[in-house]
Amino acid sequence: MLRREEILELMQKRGYVEYAFINKNKIQFLSDHMIRGQIDKPTINIIVNMNDGSFECIYNVPLGINKLITPKCGSVTNDKHFEKIINKFMKSVNWLHEKFNYFT
Numbered sequence: 067m068l069r070r071e072e073i074l075e076l077m078q079k080r081g082y083v084e085y086a087f088i089n090k091n092k093i094q095f096l097s098d099h100m101i102r103g104q105i106d107k108p109t110i111n112i113i114v115n116m117n118d119g120s121f122e123c124i125y126n127v128p129l130g131i132n133k134l135i136t137p138k139c140g141s142v143t144n145d146k147h148f149e150k151i152i153n154k155f156m157k158s159v160n161w162l163h164e165k166f167n168y169f170t
Contacts, residue, residue, distance in 0.1 A: 067116055067117055068114075068116045068119050068142075068143070069116075070093065070116065072143075073093055073114050073116065073142065074093070076142065076143065077093075077095050077112070077114070077142075080148070081097065081098050082095035082096060082097060082098060082110075082112060083095060083096055083098045085111070088113070091115060091116050091117050092113055092114065092115050092116065093113070093114050093116065094111060094112070094113050095111070095112045095113075095114065096109060096110070096111060097109050097110045107163075108125060108156075108159050108160065108162075108163040109125075109126075110123060110124070110125055110152075110155075110156075110159065111123070111124040111125070111126075112124075112142075114142050115138075118141075119140075119141040119142050119143055120138050120139060120140065120141065120142070121138075121139050121142040121148070121151075122135060122136050122137070122138055122139060123135070123136045123139075123151065123152065123155045124136075125155075125158075125159045125162065125163075127162050127166050128163070128166045129166055130166065134155075134158055134159060134162060136151060136155055139151050
């Protein structure tokens with residue numbers, strides 16, 4: 067089991083801020099630009115399971131009920147794996163954001 071402080075520090079370094087604590091074993095993070103009010107950028111939610119270190123990424127498509135969600139991914143502490151998943155996820159997110167963004 068990962069320590070909450072360890073996950074918070076790691077995710078803050080990556081540009082995410084804690085948003086919610088879920089069921090005593092999961093932490094939800096948001097892209098920090100959303101907290102700063104930069105709503106023209108896509109906001110990513112990342113849910114980290116403290117029991118096994120797994121994570122999933124979620125993007126809510128603007129103007130709809132659709133979500134883009136990764137399956138359960140490996141350890142959030144593995145930087146190489148995390149960046150690989152985020153980079154692939156962001157390609158799809160950026161395309162969706164461009165097509166459905168009502169701010170542009």
